[in-house]
Amino acid sequence: xxxxxxxxxxxxxxxxxxxxxxxxxxxxxxxxxxxxxxxxxxxxxxxxxxxxxxxxxxxxxxxxxxxxxxxxxxxxxxxxxxxxxxxxxxxxxxxxxxxxxxxxxxxxxxxxxxxxxxxxxxxxxxxxxxxxxxxxxxxxxxxxxxxxxxxxxxxxxxxxxxxxxxxxxxxxxxxxxxxxxxxxxxxxxxxxxxxxxxxxxxxxxxxxxxxxxxxxxxxxxxxxxxxxxxxxxxxxxxxxxxxxxxxxxxxxxxxxxxxxxxxxxxxxxxxxxxxxxxxxxxxxxxxxxxxxxxxxxxxxxxxxxxxxxxxxxxxxxxxxxxxxxxxxxxxxxxxxxxxxxxxxxxxxxxxxxxxxxxxxxxxxxxxxxxxxxxxxxxxxxxxxxxxxxxxxxxxxxxxxxxxxxxxxxxxxxxxxxxxxxxxxxxxxxxxxxxxxxxxxxxxxxxxxxxxxxxxxxxxxxxxxxxxxxxxxxxxxxxxxxxxxxxxxxxxxxxxxxxxxxxxxxxxxxxxxxxxxxxxxxxxxxxxxxxxxxxxxxxxxxxxxxxxxxxxxxxxxxx
Numbered sequence: 001x002x003x004x005x006x007x008x009x010x011x012x013x014x015x016x017x018x019x020x021x022x023x024x025x026x027x028x029x030x031x032x033x034x035x036x037x038x039x040x041x042x043x044x045x046x047x048x049x050x051x052x053x054x055x056x057x058x059x060x061x062x063x064x065x066x067x068x069x070x071x072x073x074x075x076x077x078x079x080x081x082x083x084x085x086x087x088x089x090x091x092x093x094x095x096x097x098x099x100x101x102x103x104x105x106x107x108x109x110x111x112x113x114x115x116x117x118x119x120x121x122x123x124x125x126x127x128x129x130x131x132x133x134x135x136x137x138x139x140x141x142x143x144x145x146x147x148x149x150x151x152x153x154x155x156x157x158x159x160x161x162x163x164x165x166x167x168x169x170x171x172x173x174x175x176x177x178x179x180x181x182x183x184x185x186x187x188x189x190x191x192x193x194x195x196x197x198x199x200x201x202x203x204x205x206x207x208x209x210x211x212x213x214x215x216x217x218x219x220x221x222x223x224x225x226x227x228x229x230x231x232x233x234x235x236x237x238x239x240x241x242x243x244x245x246x247x248x249x250x251x252x253x254x255x256x257x258x259x260x261x262x263x264x265x266x267x268x269x270x271x272x273x274x275x276x277x278x279x280x281x282x283x284x285x286x287x288x289x290x291x292x293x294x295x296x297x298x299x300x301x302x303x304x305x306x307x308x309x310x311x312x313x314x315x316x317x318x319x320x321x322x323x324x325x326x327x328x329x330x331x332x333x334x335x336x337x338x339x340x341x342x343x344x345x346x347x348x349x350x351x352x353x354x355x356x357x358x359x360x361x362x363x364x365x366x367x368x369x370x371x372x373x374x375x376x377x378x379x380x381x382x383x384x385x386x387x388x389x390x391x392x393x394x395x396x397x398x399x400x401x402x403x404x405x406x407x408x409x410x411x412x413x414x415x416x417x418x419x420x421x422x423x424x425x426x427x428x429x430x431x432x433x434x435x436x437x438x439x440x441x442x443x444x445x446x447x448x449x450x451x452x453x454x455x456x457x458x459x460x461x462x463x464x465x466x467x468x469x470x471x472x473x474x475x476x477x478x479x480x481x482x483x484x485x486x487x488x489x490x491x492x493x494x495x496x497x498x499x500x501x502x503x504x505x506x507x508x509x510x511x512x513x514x515x516x517x518x519x520x521x522x523x524x525x526x527x528x529x530x531x532x533x534x535x536x537x538x539x540x541x542x543x544x545x546x547x548x549x550x551x552x553x554x555x556x557x558x
Contacts, residue, residue: 003029069205075247147435147447148483152467155206157182157475159195165471167221168460172229175462177202177210178469180477183218183237185265198222198234200246203479212250215242220265226327227277231294235266241282243294253294260299262286268323273330281325283335287317289345306335306343310353318343322370328377332357336367342382344393358396362389369413375421375494379501383414388426388436392505395512401504402438404445413458419465419489421497427456433470435486439497447486451478 005028085092100106155178157163163182171177179200184191198219199209213219217236225231232244234252239262242255262284272279272291279301281291291302307316322336335343340363349355363384373379378393382400386407389400409430417423422439423446431452434445451470458471465487470478 071202071204145483145485147486149433149435149447149449149468149480149486151451151478152481153203153206153479155180155201155477155479158199158209159197159475161191161194162475163194163218164457164473165475165477166219166457167223168458168469168471168477169222169224169232170460170462170469172224172226175464175467178477179213179222179224179232180471181219181222181234182475183220183265185220194218197250200232201477211246213244213252214250215252216240216255220267221269223269223271225271225277227271227273231271231277233269233271233280233294235269235282235284237265239263239266239284239286241266241269241280241290241292241297243280243297254297256292256297257299262288262290264319267321268335270323270325270333272325273327281333283320283323285319285321285338287314287319289320289323289335302347304345304352304355306337306356307353308341308343308356308359310356312352321366322368322382324370324372324380326372326374326377329372334370334372334380336362336370336382336384338366340364340367340384342367342370342380342391358393360391362391362400363387368411369415371415373416373421374418376498376501381414381416381424383411383426386411388414388424390438390501390504392501394505395508399508399512401501401508402442404436405443410455412455415459415461415468417465417487418461418463419487421489421494422500423486425459425461425468427459427470429455431456431472433459433468433480435482437486439493439500449480451480452476 081087081093081096085096087093157165159182163184165180166183166185167181169179171179177200179198181198182195183198184194196215196218198213198215200211200213202210213222213232213234215234215236217238217240219234219242220237221235223233225233230246232246234242234244236242236255238258240255240258241261242252244250245253262282264284264286266282266284268283270281271277272281276295278294279291280294281289281302283289283306287306289304289306290300292300305312305314306318306320307313308318309316318337318339318341320335321338323333324336325333331346331348333345333347335345337343340361342360342362343356344358344360345355346357347355349357360382362382365385367382367384370380370382373381380391380393382389382391386409388404388411390402391400395401404426407428409428409432411426411428413427415425417425420437423435423437426434426436426445428434431450431454433449433451433456435447435449437446440446452472452474454472454474454476456470456472459468461468466482468480468482470480472478
């Protein structure tokens, strides 16, 4: 039986696209069953059938969304005062306290509480519940421990292209947060897609910044105020000084006008321990140090030209590439310059030339960092070219009392350990962090750790000395936790370090005196024998003439 179905179409419709449509079912051919055909088949008996009893399984993948966690805090201030009494005003608080102490209720309450307090004081005097019975054994165990460090957190610049992490600052309240200044310091880097923001990171959630700081120009330096934790001071690439109140968001509260600001990037900005907590100063490579008050930032309150000739000439000023100030010495500060000279300044001097107290000719290249020892403020540490050097202000116009070996890569930053007086950290351009303890090793670092393949530009240690932050050229900040031996001070360590610094200072002073004596002797010999000096000069001129005559004769011969 031949089944066929013809499709007809006009010649003009050839090549047109088909247009399909839904139609109802239609029976084209119906073939009924034929029982006579069953005789041609052979039944198969038995028949085997395979049945799979395993349950059908399906593989499903679900990508859950990351939960958004927010941390909310409450700012507790000193309470219990009436509304008309300002807790920050010492005169009002002392006057109100005297009025309360005259009342009878105050006397009765003190007498009632006195007996309770006396009871607990007697209990504490009877037995010390915090007494340690095995201090010596713990110290012996710590001495055997090998120095080490491990990475506990990494914070990355969320923007593209990546920028340098030029400065780190820990939050004064238990170091719970960290402010990072991001900026590109490459020469003539004028990429239009470069982001200007810097960030405050909460260490408990390092994936998103806690606060985005939005300056008008990229920040080179950023510092927390140790008195008012919510105040941040920033130095910009265009020379402006900016400050933020973190309670009011990421927009700056106020900034200095461009015409009264620095003319170069601000490489150092520090808060001053004033009564109001609003004073600060900054240093830049334009050769100026400017003092500011954040309550009035229209113009600087004071200015210093870094002219070591003491002529106060801006054309002879040295560019400031590092700045250091500690509250232990409220009138003095250190300035590291691009020319490799460290200037010790005294703000209380009457005239600007007198404010430049001492000069230390330290490094061949620029001084990238200078910082005072937290235990001995007269001793300070500097980093530049290929070495780190330790200086003391007791020796004027002398060389360093101690120094590290010369490294192959550049040294870019340094900081002291806040708990061990002889320990400091240095960062290098090959991404290595070195931990030096001069009380035990002076030729080699106690620990050398490869942190990154990019140069380490910034270092900052927490107040407890256990965690140290390292900022790289690509904007990555790595947090390292040091082993207990590197962040725990041993017995008599401060005394031994003081003795070491004094010994090295005496040695340097003796060498300096001998050098001066030798110079005086040579000057006296030169005065006593002027004829010999003239004869030596004539001999030199004659030898020089003979040398050039021989060269000319040899050329003629050839």
